[in-house]
Amino acid sequence: MAIIVKKPAPLTFWERIYLPAILKGLGMTMRHMIKTLAGGGVTIRYPEQHKRVPNNYRALHVMPTWEDGHIKCVACEMCSTVCPANAITVHAEEDENPEIEKRAAFYEIDELRCIFCGFCEEVCPRDAIHLTKNYEFVTDNREGFLYGMDRLTKTGRLVSELEAKENKDR
Ligand code: SF4
Ligand code: SF4
Numbered sequence: 001m002a003i004i005v006k007k008p009a010p011l012t013f014w015e016r017i018y019l020p021a022i023l024k025g026l027g028m029t030m031r032h033m034i035k036t037l038a039g040g041g042v043t044i045r046y047p048e049q050h051k052r053v054p055n056n057y058r059a060l061h062v063m064p065t066w067e068d069g070h071i072k073c074v075a076c077e078m079c080s081t082v083c084p085a086n087a088i089t090v091h092a093e094e095d096e097n098p099e100i101e102k103r104a105a106f107y108e109i110d111e112l113r114c115i116f117c118g119f120c121e122e123v124c125p126r127d128a129i130h131l132t133k134n135y136e137f138v139t140d141n142r143e144g145f146l147y148g149m150d151r152l153t154k155t156g157r158l159v160s161e162l163e164a165k166e167n168k169d170r
Contacts, residue, residue, distance in 0.1 A: 047136075058116040058131040061109050063152040071153055072128035075104040079120035079129055087113035088120060104149065111137065112145040 014020050036042060044051055053059075063071050075092035093105035120129050129152075139145065 053133050053135070055133075057133045057135075058118050059135040060111065060132050060137050061114075061120075061147060061152060062130050062132055063107070063128060063149065064130060065153050071104065071107075071149060072126045073104045073107060073124075074100060074126055074128070075102050075107075076125060078123045078125065082119045082123045083114075084117060084119065085113045085115050087111070087115075107149045107152070109147045109152070110145060111147060112142065 063073060065071050073090075074095075075090050077090050077092070080086075080088040080090045087110045089106065089108045089110075090104055091106035092102040095101065095103040116131065118131055121131050137145075
């Protein structure tokens with residue numbers, strides 16, 4: 001069966017000089033510019049101002065602790081098993097508390113490998129690892145992205161305070 005392709009209609013005079021299309025485009029640009037300026041603009045003065053990220057934003061990890069300062073992690077290794085980026089290293093040891101089978105002797109997250117999927121937080125049976133909204137942890141060396149237990153618990157306290165303040169300011 002033959003396919004008939006229709007020849008497009010020839011361009012009109014105004015279409016050939018492109019002027020109406022250019023003016024229409026400029027009009028739209030002006031409309032958006034005025035709308036943006038009236039709304040206060042979209043650019044923020046970082047780092048003096050910080051971007052308000054959505055509630056489900058996932059960034060730097062923290063390890064919450066119990067009131068006595070002990071971390072909640074029991075070194076079950078579920079987070080390191082589920083991690084698709086192989087970013088978590090956990091080594092277990094016996095806990096002196098007979099009610100707890102084991103605890104983490106070594107726990108480290110390589111934030112450069114992490115893809116912030118949140119699987120580790122979801123799978124943890126002890127609610128021992130959280131992802132926060134803190135995206136400001138850049139550094140100029142690779143070691144700076146390795147977060148061991150000390151940094152994870154310390155950062156956790158700082159971030160919790162910051163997030164509590166942010167929620168209060170809302
Ligand atoms: S957020 Fe995802 S990629 Fe990052 S450490 Fe957790 S499981 Fe691994
Ligand atoms: S952080 Fe949670 S999932 Fe990971 S080893 Fe500790 S208890 Fe298990």
